[in-house]
Amino acid sequence: MPTISLTTDFGTRNGFAGVMKGVIYKISPNAKIVDISHTIAPQDIREGAFALWRAYSFFPKGTVHLYVVDPGVGTKRRPLAARIGDHYFVGPDNGLLTPILEDAEHKFEKIEFFELSNPKYFLPKVSRTFHGRDIFSPIAAHLANGISLNEFGPSFFDPVRMKMTHPEKTSNGFTAHVTLIDIFGNISTDLSASALQGQTDVLFRLRGAEVNGLVETYGHRSAGDLVAVVDSEEFVEIAVVNGNAAQRLSAEVGDVVDVVFSVK
Amino acid sequence: MPTISLTTDFGTRNGFAGVMKGVIYKISPNAKIVDISHTIAPQDIREGAFALWRAYSFFPKGTVHLYVVDPGVGTKRRPLAARIGDHYFVGPDNGLLTPILEDAEHKFEKIEFFELSNPKYFLPKVSRTFHGRDIFSPIAAHLANGISLNEFGPSFFDPVRMKMTHPEKTSNGFTAHVTLIDIFGNISTDLSASALQGQTDVLFRLRGAEVNGLVETYGHRSAGDLVAVVDSEEFVEIAVVNGNAAQRLSAEVGDVVDVVFSVK
Amino acid sequence: MPTISLTTDFGTRNGFAGVMKGVIYKISPNAKIVDISHTIAPQDIREGAFALWRAYSFFPKGTVHLYVVDPGVGTKRRPLAARIGDHYFVGPDNGLLTPILEDAEHKFEKIEFFELSNPKYFLPKVSRTFHGRDIFSPIAAHLANGISLNEFGPSFFDPVRMKMTHPEKTSNGFTAHVTLIDIFGNISTDLSASALQGQTDVLFRLRGAEVNGLVETYGHRSAGDLVAVVDSEEFVEIAVVNGNAAQRLSAEVGDVVDVVFSVK
Numbered sequence: 001m002p003t004i005s006l007t008t009d010f011g012t013r014n015g016f017a018g019v020m021k022g023v024i025y026k027i028s029p030n031a032k033i034v035d036i037s038h039t040i041a042p043q044d045i046r047e048g049a050f051a052l053w054r055a056y057s058f059f060p061k062g063t064v065h066l067y068v069v070d071p072g073v074g075t076k077r078r079p080l081a082a083r084i085g086d087h088y089f090v091g092p093d094n095g096l097l098t099p100i101l102e103d104a105e106h107k108f109e110k111i112e113f114f115e116l117s118n119p120k121y122f123l124p125k126v127s128r129t130f131h132g133r134d135i136f137s138p139i140a141a142h143l144a145n146g147i148s149l150n151e152f153g154p155s156f157f158d159p160v161r162m163k164m165t166h167p168e169k170t171s172n173g174f175t176a177h178v179t180l181i182d183i184f185g186n187i188s189t190d191l192s193a194s195a196l197q198g199q200t201d202v203l204f205r206l207r208g209a210e211v212n213g214l215v216e217t218y219g220h221r222s223a224g225d226l227v228a229v230v231d232s233e234e235f236v237e238i239a240v241v242n243g244n245a246a247q248r249l250s251a252e253v254g255d256v257v258d259v260v261f262s263v264k
Numbered sequence: 265m266p267t268i269s270l271t272t273d274f275g276t277r278n279g280f281a282g283v284m285k286g287v288i289y290k291i292s293p294n295a296k297i298v299d300i301s302h303t304i305a306p307q308d309i310r311e312g313a314f315a316l317w318r319a320y321s322f323f324p325k326g327t328v329h330l331y332v333v334d335p336g337v338g339t340k341r342r343p344l345a346a347r348i349g350d351h352y353f354v355g356p357d358n359g360l361l362t363p364i365l366e367d368a369e370h371k372f373e374k375i376e377f378f379e380l381s382n383p384k385y386f387l388p389k390v391s392r393t394f395h396g397r398d399i400f401s402p403i404a405a406h407l408a409n410g411i412s413l414n415e416f417g418p419s420f421f422d423p424v425r426m427k428m429t430h431p432e433k434t435s436n437g438f439t440a441h442v443t444l445i446d447i448f449g450n451i452s453t454d455l456s457a458s459a460l461q462g463q464t465d466v467l468f469r470l471r472g473a474e475v476n477g478l479v480e481t482y483g484h485r486s487a488g489d490l491v492a493v494v495d496s497e498e499f500v501e502i503a504v505v506n507g508n509a510a511q512r513l514s515a516e517v518g519d520v521v522d523v524v525f526s527v528k
Numbered sequence: 529m530p531t532i533s534l535t536t537d538f539g540t541r542n543g544f545a546g547v548m549k550g551v552i553y554k555i556s557p558n559a560k561i562v563d564i565s566h567t568i569a570p571q572d573i574r575e576g577a578f579a580l581w582r583a584y585s586f587f588p589k590g591t592v593h594l595y596v597v598d599p600g601v602g603t604k605r606r607p608l609a610a611r612i613g614d615h616y617f618v619g620p621d622n623g624l625l626t627p628i629l630e631d632a633e634h635k636f637e638k639i640e641f642f643e644l645s646n647p648k649y650f651l652p653k654v655s656r657t658f659h660g661r662d663i664f665s666p667i668a669a670h671l672a673n674g675i676s677l678n679e680f681g682p683s684f685f686d687p688v689r690m691k692m693t694h695p696e697k698t699s700n701g702f703t704a705h706v707t708l709i710d711i712f713g714n715i716s717t718d719l720s721a722s723a724l725q726g727q728t729d730v731l732f733r734l735r736g737a738e739v740n741g742l743v744e745t746y747g748h749r750s751a752g753d754l755v756a757v758v759d760s761e762e763f764v765e766i767a768v769v770n771g772n773a774a775q776r777l778s779a780e781v782g783d784v785v786d787v788v789f790s791v792k
Contacts, residue, residue, distance in 0.1 A: 018300035
């Protein structure tokens with residue numbers, strides 16, 4: 001029986017995630033349900049996108065990843081189910097899947113999108129404000145039960161995409177970009193650590209501040225130091241030890257990060 | 265194997281909910297455990313009541329709903345197990361089940377209450393402060409294992425009831441009431457949206473403030489606007505877009521909400 | 529299939545605990561996973577130690593307790609798997625298991641420690657910063673699958689120990705100590721309630737303040753009162769009703785608590 005993962009901005013207090021699990025177990029009693037997060041910043045599609053992208057590939061093949069960060073609930077945004085590589089996804093068509101989609105395109109994996117239009121697989125009564133309960137949870141459960149994607153509605157080929165950046169090669173390094181700022185003020189970039197291989201010295205420049213070299217872990221520097229580290233997904237991150245880097249630098253998503261290799 | 269849902273005010277930091285799950289799995293290894301909430305406001309029976317009432321009917325028939333919001337722990341309040349319609353409930357007899365009970369009475373569903381007095385189904389050692397672990401979790405697990413309710417103790421017919429209000433019909437609308445104020449300051453009322461059917465114009469008056477008509481979603485108004493919406497349980501809610509309605513209006517549970525239909 | 533419990537300081541927002549569960553289900557699809565806590569104070573080994581110690585014995589025999597409070601990640605601290613009595617443990621060798629270990633030694637239970645050095649049971653790629661995902665979760669899952677502890681690496685006999693205190697008998701009572709201060713400012717001590725049996729009057733002295741006698745529950749006193757209660761693990765706790773005892777008394781872990789029996 002497949003695993004179903006949940007990523008939402010519902011919080012944990014009011015029981016909304018619990019209700020979704022009740023709906024899932026009612027349809028798919030043997031599903032294994034795993035919370036990825038229910039405390040994505042409200043309506044923050046970008047934060048949800050990176051949380052799910054970081055997590056999904058560690059789950060078993062065939063996992064159904066249900067996500068509900070859905071500022072457009074009640075409007076005409078499409079509800080979707082997708083297969084991307086060995087994983088399934090169910091949620092609103094709002095760009096949250098973009099980083100996963102880009103990785104899959106890069107690897108020439110199988111990609112299919114379907115619009116959820118067949119009410120046979122919804123709850124009998126669909127509210128205007130809680131599609132997580134009334135549409136997405138039952139679809140995820142039916143998918144876990146083996147119902148084919150094309151039962152849910154027509155396929156489509158133009159999923160909404162979130163704006164993504166990629167580093168550009170320069171004469172002596174890269175022009176990278178800020179991709180995400182987390183609640184601690186840590187600044188994620190689009191620069192893969194592998195791009196730095198073989199370089200002995202590297203300088204990062206962001207909003208006028210300069211950081212020399214990568215540190216192995218926060219523990220190697222003092223509180224308040226501005227440092228560059230490699231995060232657990234192997235991307236370069238700019239951080240302040242025990243502090244808030246984004247606030248100190250007034251950094252924002254999309255900001256340029258100059259990456260300069262030393263001349264030897 | 266039945267599902268067991270958990271609704272508590274224990275918080276998630278100290279591991280109390282985890283301990284309860286350990287106790288449950290020890291007795292009922294194949295139970296499926298679902299968290300509804302562990303962050304009900306401390307000792308707030310009303311908040312717990314509405315959270316469980318909103319959630320329970322979406323769970324599979326036969327689910328055991330375990331709730332521990334228990335300001336009376338260590339006093340003489342009865343511990344109970346109940347069957348209400350197709351669902352089971354285990355927790356302190358403190359009124360938390362009232363909204364569920366009223367719905368069941370309205371539908372003439374089967375209702376049975378039993379006092380937990382048979383220590384055979386408790387943990388061997390019962391503490392004075394943690395009945396969630398020592399009494400309620402083992403009872404819920406035994407219930408999931410198929411033990412009959414009447415094994416746990418004698419039946420009773422006078423469960424404690426929480427004060428509930430209901431809208432009263434007036435010449436040109438309803439007198440409704442505030443039932444719950446959530447942490448965001450949203451104001452729930454006892455007025456079902458169905459009571460407004462066929463009405464083209466409706467005015468809500470609460471603590472001197474007036475709201476004209478229902479909006480479909482928060483997104484249709486500007487931040488700071490006082491609005492009336494239909495919540496995901498189909499009741500009317502008064503809210504401030506991105507703000508705190510209860511604070512602005514000094515609203516309290518029990519307040520009257522005048523609902524006035526326009527003369528045509 | 530064994531239960532796997534999780535105790536971490538990862539928080540619930542970024543999906544790190546969810547990733548660990550994905551890794552576990554990939555290796556051990558039928559594991560039952562229970563969260564004890566993911567909001568242990570960051571890097572607070574002591575808080576994690578007491579949370580796991582309070583919880584573990586309520587879980588089924590054979591449960592694998594996975595803990596990741598790991599300030600030393602990326603340094604040379606040993607990763608370990610252990611059997612203590614009827615339970616298994618997986619995590620960094622940093623003293624977090626000390627209270628459990630002391631209890632087991634006291635009861636002459638079987639104790640075995642193994643260093644995790646066999647990469648066959650890790651994820652193929654081990655990051656420098658997320659051993660919870662790359663080492664500890666796969667080991668816990670393989671352990672749940674029945675792999676023997678000695679497959680993971682060599683045994684060892686000198687696990688790191690956290691500083692623990694124990695009450696000392698005096699002529700008219702005990703010298704006890706503060707073991708833990710929780711986020712609410714409640715002050716746990718190393719004095720078991722059983723040490724007070726048969727005493728009619730007892731005085732607690734801490735940082736110059738005096739508390740007379742034990743109250744049964746917080747509810748028996750007024751807000752702001754400094755009281756002594758017996759916690760759910762049967763140890764004496766000093767607290768302020770609806771207040772912060774640690775702050776009021778400037779109490780710290782290790783502080784002496786004089787326990788004085790009345791002369792009859």
